Amino acid sequence: MNLEQSTKSSGLSLPRTSSTHNRKVWQRLVTGRYVYMLILPGFIYFAIFKFLPMWGVLIAFQNYNPFAGISGSEWVGFEHFSNLFLDKHFYILLRNTLLINLMSLIFFFPLPILLSVMLNEVRHEWFMKLNQSIVYMPHFLSWVVVASMTFFTLSVDVGFINKLLISLGMDSISFLSEPKFFWGILTLQNIWKETGWGTIIFLAAVAGVDPQRYEAAVVDGAGRLRQIWNITLPAIRPTIVILLILRLGHMADVGFEQVLLMMNPLVNDVADVFDTYVYYRGIQQGDISIGTAVGMFKGVVGLILVVIANYVVKKLGHEGIY
Structure with a gap:
């Protein structure tokens, strides 16, 4: 009887050697090689563009000099953060950023859910695909195109809405130069451009609902609205919760290109956000350290x-993201 047989008969087990462990790991890699090949591009992307740049957060604690590099720049600790928080303009940036995102969260976030449920109720497949294509198309337009369309819609000189108002004997309205309209215009742009694209994940969640549940509801006499309320929405609730949590993580982010294209000197007080501040202060004025400090602050807030x-979601009895 050898050592392995004696250990088995006595109920003991030998510790796995590193070679055995490595062999099993290699076997798993070979077995799932196609899956890992699919994961590899995404992993490389995150490694290069997400993880490696995190080394650059050290710039927020330095008076960064591009010629001296990170290792040769002067360390100043939290000086840039204190200057940022003591700047009276900081509270304007914080207000604008949070309120723009809050309006988007209230008016934009529920719409993809509603649209996905409506598309799921379409019984003719060709008609559903046609509608999906139509509502997806705006997502592929650049913000330059969207801003141009907004200008030709709302401007005083060439906007067709103001031309319509004038033809009706009414006064024109300066939509693009009135601060009170700016946040609403941004929200409407987001709704028009991204609502259709946002339905993709929710439609996938709706498609995963067991059809037998609807059949049982029909037997019990439930109508379409009752089926949506009692079956569809509860079934996609985990997806809604996860996307809501992830959306809250971007509350300090506003679409930089969208805001930059829509802002003008007359609406700067309500248009200036952290992203535009980083652009003007960090890039145009060359103050890279303060720009990095703002970016780190946004990450911490998120x-x-x-x-x-x-x-809060876990306390309410739902499943969170971790």
Whole structure:
């Protein structure tokens, strides 16, 4: 009887050697090689563009000199953060960023859910695909095109809405130069451009609902609205919760290109956000350290909001993201 047989008969087990473990790991890699090949491009992307640049957050604690590099620049600790928080313009940036995102969260976030449920109720497949193609198309337009369309719609000189108002004997309205309209215009642009694209994940979740549940509801006499309320929406609730938590993580982010194209000197007080501040201060004025400090602040705010939202969601009995 050898050692392996004696250990088996006595109920003991030998510790796995590193070679055995490595062999099993290699076997798993070979077995799932096609899956890992699919994952590899995404992993490389995140490694190059997400993880490696995190080394650059050290710039927020330095008076960064591009010629000296990170290792040769002067360390100043939290000086840039204190200057940022003590700047009276900081509260304007914070207000504009949070309120623009809050309006988007209230008026934009529910619309893809509603649209996906409506598309799922379409019984003719060709008609559903046609509608999907139509509502997806705006997503592929650049913000330059969207801003140009907004100008030709709302401007005082060439906007067809103001031309219609004038033809009706009414006064024209300066939509693009009135601060009170700016946040609403941004929200409407987001709704028009991204609502259709946002339905993709929700439609996938709706498609995963067991059809037998609808059949049982029909037997019980439930109508379409009752089926949507009692079956469809509860079934996609985990997806809604996860996307809501992830959306809260971007509350300090506003579409930079969209805001930059739509802002003008008359609406700067309501249009200036953290992203535009980084552009003007960090890039145009060359103050890279303060720009990095703002970016790090945004990341911390997003992390805090995600952790809080995930905690609240779990307390309410739902499944969070971790």
